[in-house]
Amino acid sequence: MATKKNNTLKLKFESARSYAPAPESRSAATINERYELFINGKFDKPQGKKYFDSINPATEEKLSSIAEAGAADVDRAVKAARNAYDTTWKKMPGKERGKYIFRIARMMQERARELAVVETLDGGKPIRESRDFDVPTAANHFFYYAGWADKLEYAFPAKKPQSLGVAGQIVPWNFPLLMAAWKIAPALATGNTVVLKPAENTSLTALRLAEIIQEADLPPGVVNIITGAGATGAALVNHPDVNKIAFTGSTEVGKIIARSIAGTNKKATLELGGKAANIIFDDAPLDQAVEGVVNGIFFNQGHVCCAGSRLYVQESVYKEVLRKLKDRLETLIVGDPMDKNTDIGAINSKEQLNNINKYLKIGQQEGAEMYQSSVPIPAKGFYCRPTIFTNVAQSSRISQEEIFGPVLTIQTFRTEDEVIEKANNSPYGLSAGVWTDKGSKIFNLTTKLRAGVVWANTYNQFDPASPFGGYKESGYGREGGLHGLAPYLNLS
């Protein structure tokens, strides 16, 4: 019956990658030549008069000049936030605060296309993702927390929730607008004022959000957005008049922050790195599991703290899963982030690309087998093919350290206990995924996996109502949902 030998069979996907270009129009958004600091409701020049360049990682072209906030600017911003807190925001009834937050949410929806285009140009993520995920989810966060503003007593029955004061917030470059929303929305809903610093590579959507906030007529100083690199962040963290630090970023910087606020009264939530296990059992719906693996590691070029970067496959289905995964990899389009058909866009920066390439080398030196899809990548800009490593050991660096790129390691396992032990054998514990048709197995694993989020038969699903945060070196505190209100409140 069989005419050819099985191992020679291969599907051809060349034409599945060669769709005619379908670029989103760049003119949907205008980007200013220069952006200032947003302090006390106005765009203001930095006192040090220093600016840095923001580039488009897909083309390496300069997009804009961004103001660099020095210690004096940070001080101005914190003072403005304190003043706004004392004079207006603290006293305003929750119902009125809620109205402002709803207004921001609606204005983000109105300007969704523009925000998506800016996010993609500035960060390199595919327009499909910024359009369908980043911007709508960010707006949803404001909608969700707007609803909580006048219901805080119901969120914490028998307690008297009190706002903290000024929140210093630092967000990363992987989801610039969404992370800003995660930080600002609950802070405003709970009656705090904000000084937010976006990552230096990706300041543009946060500044666009500042414009929206200005237009929404939020009282001056309630939200201040200051741009700059690590030094600016350090000045914010160390400012004595900040009551609360909310940070999302690397574990390394998280540790520095934890050290510098030790012994102070500052509250903190840290959402740090991850090296999530994605576990496929032999009774899983394999095609959907493979799709989940792809969403888990190649979403946003793998620049996701909860990315499913360690794949564990039960040995009896290993070959089949690997074949399906390789076939699926062939249909992933890598290239111009502005093209609506692009699945994997540009790596966010040259440094990050170098870092990923470093790990690709380490993996090969460690004796792991590297496989990359045959997709062509653009010559200019920062790109990396989707990559999988097989023949990986639990002790390999590539399966222990966070790579933060489109790189997946695959190991096999035999029993449930073995995979639980291996999955938990990591300094991180942000998220995990379980793929099985058996409900009892899901419950067994979700109780034993030491990870803040465990997805069952899906991956990378986010909702404003669902809390998010880590175990171990992945940080502490929860953001999102009812849990996300508590870190911004004194509950007595």
Add this chain to the structure above:
Amino acid sequence: MSPTIVVNLALTHLIMPQKIISAQPDFSISPRVDQVGIIERAARFTKRSIKNETKLNGLLLTLNMIDLTTLEGKDSEGKVKQLCYKAIHLHDTYQGLPTVAAVCVYPSMVKTAKHALGNSGVKVASVSTAFPSGQSSREVKLRDTKFAIDQGADEIDMVISRGRFLQGEYNFIYDEIATIKEACGDARLKVILETGELGTFDKVRKASDIAMHAGADFIKTSTGKISPAATMPVTLVMLEAIRDYYYKTGRMVGMKPAGGISKSKLALHYLVMLNETLGEDWMNNQWFRFGASSLANDVLMQIMKAKTGIYQGKDYFAID
């Protein structure tokens, strides 16, 4: 007899039954399908933005993949003749359009269609096996099929006995398909699962596996008489079954979604799904068909728009 020969014989004896067993998998443990996952994946294909030459090629390919269908009690020879003319002359003001793949009719109309299509290359497909319900005896279904073949059908679209399938009588379904396949001779056999009556994606997958192992040349979603007919998630389940079967056996099986695909945009979504699931070897009417009656005109409308820049009214396209 030397001991070596005895050993050899014993080995052959051991290997033989193993081969037979491995050729027929246990259909009660077909791979599972996750409902949420398959719907999400199918929706993802609709995000592809198909433009310019890719769009035009896709539209022309769609036309060439259509099984132009009329399956009504009131079908007349005149209507079938008109349909056959349309199958060959889709829209003669546009030079160089392809023909459709086949014309799909009831067995009683096969002769008329065969005659009308002549040597145009357009195939005649006939439904059979007590279409659409399949509620009859095996003998009647066989005679139904043989009649269609005798009348000159190039392809047979059979229905499975959904009642028996839902009762768990998978062997019955297997034998039914294998028997009809045998009766088909050189004609290609499309097996209609009627997914709208199967209820779950798991069952669609199981029925697909049975049909392919029993010899189906094509698996097809629906009769068009039951709602829901073809949907993208159901079609994706079947495409994935075809892919797994191909890797297992090396034999290609075709796919035909039927019913409910009447807009060219949706047809292009299906082609994207096909292209990214089975690859380019399946991107022709040997391996993929649309069972549709009104799709052709919507595609023609889009093609004329691409050529002239203007949308023309539906009255500028012949209905059959």
